[in-house]
Amino acid sequence: MIASFLRVAWHVMRKDITVEVRSLEILSTTMLFSVTVVLMFSFGLVSDGRPVDDVAAAILWIAIAFSGTLALGRTFERERHNDTLRALMLAPADRPALYAGKLAGILLLLVLVELVLVPLVGLFFNAPVLAQAVPLALLLVAGTLGFCAVGTLFAAMLVRARSRDVLLPVMLYPMTVPVMIAGVRGTAALFQPAPEPAVAQFWLGLLVAFDVVFVLLALWTFEPVMTD
């Protein structure tokens, strides 16, 4: 049971990665988009050559949310365009496993984007990204997972809806406010001149709880909402 679940999820993820590796369309556009978002914020928030205090963490997470929305939208737009989501749904496989595979693919994509984003924020805003690398990485992964867990379900549901491009962020952002708050506060605690790992750990705990609840809820709701 669990083995077949994992196998289906693995195949869906591998399919997505193979498609992506051949075109690099979503990865390259999302990465460039995230870089331009960081630049836009720099021009808005850096005055006299110095950034406003505590701003690096906020920009990092906002850039992740924006590029995450873009990647989610594009990934499912591709499925919709070729009508392959229906083929996936017709496959004799567990629906929750399909969701898990999609989620893993998007998570991997965003982690790659973050690998570019984090050093960039460190460079532009003098943020000590390497000083507390392990807690920072944990926060990023936990936060991105929470964001994608909700986002993958919503984007999948919206595939058949009209005006999905604007409805996705409108639905997703209010829902992921806890991720943003926890991510930004935890990261800001690590970026302090004297880092506060205990504070970051508290926010990490909240993120993990969010992940557990929403991944389970999404696995559970995916079947009924995707059934016609």
Add this chain to the structure above:
Amino acid sequence: MIGLAAAMFAVAPFMINNAPSEATMGLVYKIYFFHMPSAWMFLVAATTAGVASFRLLFLKRPNADHWVIAAAELAVLFGALTLVSGPLWARKSWGVWWVWDARLTSSLMVFLIFVAYTLLRKYGGAGSDKLGAGLALFGMANVPFIYISVNYWRTFHPPTSVVPKLPVEMGIPLWFCVTAFTLLYVVLLRLRARLEFQRARVEALYLAEDEL
């Protein structure tokens, strides 16, 4: 029921007027008589929408959808009332229109989720009923997370425990208003759900006509 609710709302201003003024805030605090009941009804509407969504998705009750729509729209209505009356009061008692407090922020977020729901239902096209139910269900599960996170972020709002401690002269008009708002909520919810139910029936009749 409509008549009773209307009559209670007609009497409410007089009762509020007769309630004693509060020592530090004077007249302004009287907005509380509308603020708190609408905030409660906002939460009740949000919970109704979540429960009805659960029934729609997992128990496969198609009629539950009418209740989700009705409750979600009422959540927007009472949420707007709460979010308008709150800042008016806050301006006087805290000196600012808005603070990033746990309750204010979580109310705003839940309000936004339900605004998103109504937009989705209006513009989402076919299949948006299940989609919306998913959204409402997630919204309900999200409330504790928003609350906890914003609570650790910062908090100012007076705790709910202030209500039982109010003197009787203030308490009676307050509970009167709560009852009036509850009645209004029930009336509107039933009317809206019935409207939606009849709309669905008309649609079904149209489809049946086409098949003939």
